[in-house]
Amino acid sequence: MNVSRRTLLKAGLAALAVPSLAACNNGAAARGPGEVIYWLWDAAQLPMYTECARVFREQNPQYSVKIEQYGWDDYWSKLVTGFISETAPDVFTSHSAKYPLFADKGQVLALDEFVTKDAVDLGIYQKGLADRWIGADGKRYGLPKDFDSEVYFYNSAFTEAAGITPEQLNSMTWNPSDGGTFEQIVRRLTVDSKGRRGDQPGFDKNNIKVYGLGYGDAGGADGQTSWSWYAASNGWKYSEGEPWGTKFFYGDPKFTETIGWWRGLITKGYMPTYAQAKSGVDVTTSFGAGKYGMTPNGSWMLGTYQTLKGVKTKLARLPIGPIGKRLSMMNGLADTIWAGTTRRDASWAWVKFLGSQTAQDIVAKAGVVFPAVSASLPAAKAKFAENGWDVTPFLETVEAGDVFPFPANPNAADVTAVMTPAMDAVMSFEAEPASLAKANDDVNQILSANA
Amino acid sequence: MTAVTNAPPNERSHGGQAPPPPKRRRLGDLKVAMIFLLPATIGFVVFYIWPTLRGAYLSFTEYSLLEAPKFNGLDNYDRMIHDSFFWNALVVTLEYVVINIGVQTVLAVAIAMVMYRLTRSITVRAAILLPYLVANVVVALVWYWMLDFQVGIVNQGLTWLGIDPIAFFGESNWAIPTIAGINVWRHMGYTALLVFAGLQTIPAYVYEAAEVDGAGEMKTFWRITLPLLRPVLVMVLVVTMIGSFQIFDTVAVTTRGGPINSTRVIYYYIFERAFTRFDFGYASAMAMVLFVILAIVSLLQIRLLRAKESDLA
Numbered sequence: 001m002n003v004s005r006r007t008l009l010k011a012g013l014a015a016l017a018v019p020s021l022a023a024c025n026n027g028a029a030a031r032g033p034g035e036v037i038y039w040l041w042d043a044a045q046l047p048m049y050t051e052c053a054r055v056f057r058e059q060n061p062q063y064s065v066k067i068e069q070y071g072w073d074d075y076w077s078k079l080v081t082g083f084i085s086e087t088a089p090d091v092f093t094s095h096s097a098k099y100p101l102f103a104d105k106g107q108v109l110a111l112d113e114f115v116t117k118d119a120v121d122l123g124i125y126q127k128g129l130a131d132r133w134i135g136a137d138g139k140r141y142g143l144p145k146d147f148d149s150e151v152y153f154y155n156s157a158f159t160e161a162a163g164i165t166p167e168q169l170n171s172m173t174w175n176p177s178d179g180g181t182f183e184q185i186v187r188r189l190t191v192d193s194k195g196r197r198g199d200q201p202g203f204d205k206n207n208i209k210v211y212g213l214g215y216g217d218a219g220g221a222d223g224q225t226s227w228s229w230y231a232a233s234n235g236w237k238y239s240e241g242e243p244w245g246t247k248f249f250y251g252d253p254k255f256t257e258t259i260g261w262w263r264g265l266i267t268k269g270y271m272p273t274y275a276q277a278k279s280g281v282d283v284t285t286s287f288g289a290g291k292y293g294m295t296p297n298g299s300w301m302l303g304t305y306q307t308l309k310g311v312k313t314k315l316a317r318l319p320i321g322p323i324g325k326r327l328s329m330m331n332g333l334a335d336t337i338w339a340g341t342t343r344r345d346a347s348w349a350w351v352k353f354l355g356s357q358t359a360q361d362i363v364a365k366a367g368v369v370f371p372a373v374s375a376s377l378p379a380a381k382a383k384f385a386e387n388g389w390d391v392t393p394f395l396e397t398v399e400a401g402d403v404f405p406f407p408a409n410p411n412a413a414d415v416t417a418v419m420t421p422a423m424d425a426v427m428s429f430e431a432e433p434a435s436l437a438k439a440n441d442d443v444n445q446i447l448s449a450n451a
Numbered sequence: 452m453t454a455v456t457n458a459p460p461n462e463r464s465h466g467g468q469a470p471p472p473p474k475r476r477r478l479g480d481l482k483v484a485m486i487f488l489l490p491a492t493i494g495f496v497v498f499y500i501w502p503t504l505r506g507a508y509l510s511f512t513e514y515s516l517l518e519a520p521k522f523n524g525l526d527n528y529d530r531m532i533h534d535s536f537f538w539n540a541l542v543v544t545l546e547y548v549v550i551n552i553g554v555q556t557v558l559a560v561a562i563a564m565v566m567y568r569l570t571r572s573i574t575v576r577a578a579i580l581l582p583y584l585v586a587n588v589v590v591a592l593v594w595y596w597m598l599d600f601q602v603g604i605v606n607q608g609l610t611w612l613g614i615d616p617i618a619f620f621g622e623s624n625w626a627i628p629t630i631a632g633i634n635v636w637r638h639m640g641y642t643a644l645l646v647f648a649g650l651q652t653i654p655a656y657v658y659e660a661a662e663v664d665g666a667g668e669m670k671t672f673w674r675i676t677l678p679l680l681r682p683v684l685v686m687v688l689v690v691t692m693i694g695s696f697q698i699f700d701t702v703a704v705t706t707r708g709g710p711i712n713s714t715r716v717i718y719y720y721i722f723e724r725a726f727t728r729f730d731f732g733y734a735s736a737m738a739m740v741l742f743v744i745l746a747i748v749s750l751l752q753i754r755l756l757r758a759k760e761s762d763l764a
Contacts, residue, residue, distance in 0.1 A: 076727075077726045077727075080516060080517070080726065080729070083516075083517055102517075105515065106517075272600075273618070273621075274621065275618035275622040275623075275625075275710065276600045276601070277621065278618070278621035278709060279598070279619055279621030279622070280599050280600050280601055280621075281595065281596055281602070286601050286602065291601045291602075413727050413729070414728055417727075417728060420709070421709075424709055424710055425711050428710060428711065430623075430711065
């Protein structure tokens with residue numbers, strides 16, 4: 001063969017260029033027709049989903065699943081760039097704060113046809129969960145995989161030292177004027193640098209050693225782990241026509257008085273100032289260092305609190321509010337299919353499997369989250385109990401149906417961009433709670449502009 | 452200027468035969484030169500020119516990333532004028548740049564002077580460069596931990612000294628100075644080395660002359676070192692200031708724009724608009740404005756500080 005050096009060079013360059021250009025695609029062509037790429041963000045859940053993928057493969061030899069995990073912060077931007085460059089995963093874990101936008105932009109597949117065709121029983125899920133994934137357009141965009149709710153995580157050494165019994169902690173009441181027995185407990189748990197408690201004479205609110213109540217941030221638009229249950233049990237709703245609110249109520253007196261009471265705890269010295277709270281690495285780290293008597297948080301944080309070796313942590317119910325009961329936000333995750341997938345049937349098979357009791361039993365036994373399938377819940381409870389957690393406070397509100405949804409809407413990012421600075425300003429005393437009425441107008445303007 | 456008038460005659464400016472001009476441009480090398488330039492050119496076009504042009508185009512569109520861009524003329528620029536977050540971002544960024552560049556340049560010159568006068572040790576030079584070798588994000592995170600209000604070592608130290616702990620990242624007034632300080636810590640060694648290299652270009656005879664004339668240490672610094680260092684300083688200022696305007700990573704891993712809006716610098720705001728709020732057209736428009744601002748600032752610096760002239764000539 002007579003090949004000139006020039007031809008060789010050209011051929012070599014071409015050979016180099018082709019695979020590198022093709023690599024820009026996620027290799028949809030390169031992988032088998034039955035191989036599904038699946039994304040999740042929680043590293044703690046990787047092992048159980050790897051196990052799910054193994055069982056799925058056993059049951060469906062024609063399909064296989066490749067799992068990729070990215071941290072929460074990277075996850076969403078990677079996903080969006082994936083949509084644009086057509087390299088998104090076939091199936092991915094989705095969140096109620098995010099999917100409405102994706103649905104609005106036609107990036108996720110409606111599952112109604114599949115659900116009807118395979119006669120999927122939606123009654124196996126925890127009450128109300130499956131409906132969270134019906135979008136504003138009435139179509140279903142995911143099958144639920146887990147759920148979460150909120151409680152107080154308290155430092156039991158501190159409560160014992162304060163002479164507060166678990167019974168007292170689990171029967172707290174709250175109201176926006178004097179804070180009820182909840183505030184009394186928080187006050188008693190607060191200790192100043194000289195060892196005086198919040199309810200003892202001479203208490204110095206400017207030199208605090210242990211704050212009764214910790215918080216991670218001002219809550220932004222949802223207040224999920226900061227104020228949502230106070231406001232809800234005060235009879236407040238996020239928006240008209242929940243969960244697809246078109247008009248929000250952040251200016252409602254029921255809300256502003258709740259926030260006014262909440263930030264009042266800072267003035268009284270029971271909660272750190274906003275600057276101090278935000279200057280911390282995070283609320284659990286400070287709790288682990290023995291700086292807080294109790295901190296509200298979501299069930300997905302159980303694993304993190306478990307790793308805090310310096311403190312003995314227990315769970316307490318949320319307080320009963322003015323409307324006469326305790327309410328928690330219930331949120332959850334679901335698996336959704338990317339609209340651009342070239343493997344619809346394989347993707348659906350995987351989503352259906354993850355939504356089945358077989359898969360959720362595997363998830364439950366790992367004891368990381370609460371499974372969406374009711375029948376799998378006892379296994380999760382048992383595993384949590386084995387790890388020393390009595391998770392009843394999380395489940396009671398859910399089982400009683402005393403829950404409210406995460407405020408979802410396709411403009412969630414814009415709403416957050418308004419509400420986060422507005423709430424920050426109130427909590428740092430740079431604005432009055434009444435200023436939230438103005439923020440609410442801004443929010444409603446965004447919603448009407450995009451309607 | 453004593454130094455300059457006492458300088459020996461400059462050989463170059465006083466005759467001396469210039470080499471004869473090459474008779475023929477060696478066009479024969481052009482082909483080879485092109486081949487060597489090609490890789491860099493491809494990179495420049497693909498990763499700089501094309502994105503810049505596309506950014507300029509997108510700045511005139513409404514583009515949500517998930518749908519095709521729609522041309523909307525100057526709407527984005529009009530929105531910008533009325534967007535209080537944008538103006539706040541500019542002010543915050545400017546505050547950052549002033550603190551960051553001000554402190555950093557003074558410290559860098561100081562360190563360079565100390566090195567120049569005291570040691571030529573390679574070990575010292577390497578040690579001074581160390582913070583620069585650590586990734587930005589790592590530096591930011593480590594400081595974030597150390598400056599934690601409740602468990603951070605810095606505040607523990609302050610308490611031990613009898614000073615009340617400071618919410619470095621949580622207090623609106625402290626957040627930008629804190630972030631600026633962290634980046635000063637990371638970059639001052641590198642900047643000092645650049646200045647140090649500049650110091651070495653100043654001929655020793657000028658200093659000898661100054662000494663003969665009886666100039667003191669301070670006077671020598673103000674009257675000789677600084678003026679002769681000017682071209683290098685301008686280069687350092689232009690480069691570090693452009694970098695400083697583009698502050699992003701430290702904010703992204705620590706305060707994320709908060710508390711309230713006190714650290715929502717322009718780059719972070721652009722990022723938020725583009726990738727969390729999918730308002731790519733508007734983000735592009737802000738990026739174009741930042742581009743123009745940087746171009747003007749750099750030109751002004753070069754002009755005002757007469758970067759092209761050296762007092763040595």
